[in-house]
Amino acid sequence: MSQQDTVQDPPTAASGFGESAFSRFFELRMHGTDTRTEILAGITTFVTMAYIIFVNPQMMASAGMDHGAAFVATCLGAAVACLFMGLYANWPVGLAPGMGLNAFFTYTVVADMGYSWEIALGAVFIAGVLFVIMSVTRIRGWMLESIPMDMRIAMAAGVGLFIGFIGLKNAGIVVANPATLITLGDLTAPAPMLAALGFLLMAVLSQRQVSGALMIGVLAVTLAGIPLGLVEYGGLVAAPPSLAPTFFKLDIAGALDVAMVSVIIAFLFVNLFDTAGTLLGVASRAHLVDENGKIQNMDRALKADSTSSVIGAFLGCAPVTSYVESVAGVTAGGRTGLTAVTVGVMFLLAVFFAPLAGMVPAYATAGALVYVAMLMMTGMEKLDWADMSEVVPALLMIVMIPLTFSIANGIAVGFISYVVIKLCVGRQADISPGAYVLAVIFLAKFAYL
Numbered sequence: 001m002s003q004q005d006t007v008q009d010p011p012t013a014a015s016g017f018g019e020s021a022f023s024r025f026f027e028l029r030m031h032g033t034d035t036r037t038e039i040l041a042g043i044t045t046f047v048t049m050a051y052i053i054f055v056n057p058q059m060m061a062s063a064g065m066d067h068g069a070a071f072v073a074t075c076l077g078a079a080v081a082c083l084f085m086g087l088y089a090n091w092p093v094g095l096a097p098g099m100g101l102n103a104f105f106t107y108t109v110v111a112d113m114g115y116s117w118e119i120a121l122g123a124v125f126i127a128g129v130l131f132v133i134m135s136v137t138r139i140r141g142w143m144l145e146s147i148p149m150d151m152r153i154a155m156a157a158g159v160g161l162f163i164g165f166i167g168l169k170n171a172g173i174v175v176a177n178p179a180t181l182i183t184l185g186d187l188t189a190p191a192p193m194l195a196a197l198g199f200l201l202m203a204v205l206s207q208r209q210v211s212g213a214l215m216i217g218v219l220a221v222t223l224a225g226i227p228l229g230l231v232e233y234g235g236l237v238a239a240p241p242s243l244a245p246t247f248f249k250l251d252i253a254g255a256l257d258v259a260m261v262s263v264i265i266a267f268l269f270v271n272l273f274d275t276a277g278t279l280l281g282v283a284s285r286a287h288l289v290d291e292n293g294k295i296q297n298m299d300r301a302l303k304a305d306s307t308s309s310v311i312g313a314f315l316g317c318a319p320v321t322s323y324v325e326s327v328a329g330v331t332a333g334g335r336t337g338l339t340a341v342t343v344g345v346m347f348l349l350a351v352f353f354a355p356l357a358g359m360v361p362a363y364a365t366a367g368a369l370v371y372v373a374m375l376m377m378t379g380m381e382k383l384d385w386a387d388m389s390e391v392v393p394a395l396l397m398i399v400m401i402p403l404t405f406s407i408a409n410g411i412a413v414g415f416i417s418y419v420v421i422k423l424c425v426g427r428q429a430d431i432s433p434g435a436y437v438l439a440v441i442f443l444a445k446f447a448y449l
Contacts, residue, residue, distance in 0.1 A: 022338060026090060031287075031335040038092075041334025042342020045094045047212035048325040049343075051368045052078070052096045053350050054218050054360045056318065060246075063106040063117040065316060068241025068354055073316035075351045076243070081308030081320045082344030086337030089300035093282055093326045094343040095308055099372050100159035100407070101270060102318035103166050108406040109263055115254070120263075121246075121313050122255030127267035128309030128319065134272070135302040144276060146434025150383050151414060152273045154394035157377045158401030158410050159270060164373025165402045171195030171366035190228050191363040194221050199367035206371070211328060214368045221364040235355040246316025262445045265438070266408035271319045275305045278322040286330045324375075389425050393418035412442035 022028065022035050053074055060070035074097055081095035109120040134140040168174045172192040177183035185192050198221035205213035225231035255264070279301050283289055288296045305322050312320040329339050380398070384390040397414025401407050419439040422431050 026086075026336040026338045028336060028338070033333060033335045035338065037333040038336060038338035039342050041092060041329040041332040042094075042339040043346065044211050044332040045092075045323075045326050045329030045334065045339065046343045046346040047215060048328040049094055049096060049323045050212065050346075050350070051214040051218055051365070052099070053347075053353075054215075054357055055099070055365045055368060056097045056102050057357060058360070058362055058365060059102040059106045060117070060316070060318070063110040063120065065117050066241075066245035067358060069243050069245040069247070069316060071354050071357050072240050072243045072351055073246050073312075075347045077308070077312035077315045077317035077320050079344045079347035080311055080315075081304070082340045082347060084308060084311075085301065085304040085322075086340030086342075086344065088337075089297045089304045090337035091279075091282070091288070091297060091301045091304075092286055092330055092334035092336060092339035093279065093301065094323045094329070094340060095305065095320050096323060096347070097312065097318040098271065098274065098321035099369075100163050100376070101267060101321070103163045104159075104266060104270075104407045105318045107166060108408065112405055113259075113263070115260075116251065118249050118251035119254035119257075119260075121250035121316065122252040123260050123263050124267055124317075124319050125250050125252055125310060125313035126255055127264045127271065128306060128313055130264070130268050131271060131306035131309060132303070135299070135306045140272075140302065143272070143434055146432040147269075147273070148390065148418065148430075148432070148435065150390045150394040151397065151418065151435075152277075153379045153382055154397040154414055155270055155273055155407075155411060156277070157380050158398040158414075159407060160373040160376025161398060161402040162373075162405075162407060162410075163376075164370045167195075167366040167369025167373065170362040170369070172363065173366070190225075190230055191361070194224055194228075194230075195363040195366040197221070197224075198364060199370050202367050202371045214371060217367050217371075218360060218364050221367065222360050225361060225364065231359055231361055234359050237352050238355050240351040241354050243315065248314055249316065250313050259445075261441065262408040262412060265441065266411055267319055269411065270407060271309065271321050275302065275322050278324045278326070279305070281324065282322070282326050282330055285327055286335050288335075389421050389427060389430075393421060411438075412445060415439045416442055416446075 028034055053071065056074040057067050057071040061067040078096035085091055085093050085095055105120050109115050109123065110117055134143065172185040172189060173195060174182050175185040187193060187196065198217045201220060202213050202217035205216060222231055226233055279298065283295045308320040383394055393414050396417050397410050400413045401410030404410060415435060415438045419431055419435055422428060
């Protein structure tokens, strides 16, 4: 039976009540799809983003969190977010802890600034609450319009460089050097060599449009480490670890420190613009835009995304956000929230694979970090290269995020330089109120904190 036949023919008694209920609730017929297509699309999306169940617990463990609890929190945070997106917004979007934001959480807020992971979770919670407020008011639209497009592009590209650098560092491909700060590591050592081969495998599989290219690369490198004595086999399936070490451990009061303002802003704005860009892209591909340009249930999708970060903070997650990998599921035919619900169910099932996640070494996920970094930097082609007053602040932001090892510091340098350059060249009309506000906040951060 063709998909068209499935959509047009009314459900028969043999199709069962479940099929009819799914069809009515998710409006499958209206969107020109069916249950089978939606479930397959959800599995496709999950496979493309499942690498996060290996990467995020490692990031959180580096911040001092229990690896097993962080693994369960990652799976549950993603599952709840996907279910909320599917059941409330009826969008085919998968969500999980955000790449880049988890690195900022661990390596900047905890490792560099010296805050505990509990306080960092408190900052995630506050940023999530602010995101919810913005999503239910007109503040969101005002802020999105206030931030120059080049600054938005720079945030994504800078975060990409940041996580790419962390991936190279974790693999031992770049190492510390007292004379030059960093230098090339020993590529003949097993770990850097396997990480490099893993990255190349991911790049080739992605180019060949193989679903789950990143997850395949991570698992292949992990398996290759077993005969080399780098990885100890610990099994595949077991009862989920306890969530108790991270559940409701956030320290909101500790995050209400004036020095945390820039951190909260960084969590908020990177999540906001990443979410907006992803949802707009998915909406277009999933035919959720009507003839008047209005996007169906966009407000609900934003509310689902923003609320998920708040819930994730209680579980022990870095900010939860919409994944651009959802496009893979949309390309496979996903059009409704049933796709997202399927992704959520897959994440729930993943909690039983904790032994596998615990086996994966840092160098196995390094290739995924570097490859995702490359994807995040592709937007740089859209920078206004003809206008130096636009592109110079953007490039400063992109460069300073990895070089200062801080998303917050990089964003601060970008906005301060943007306002200063625009004022000095007599183009103050280009500066939005939002850009002025952020520049003043960041100047205060550098002057008094």
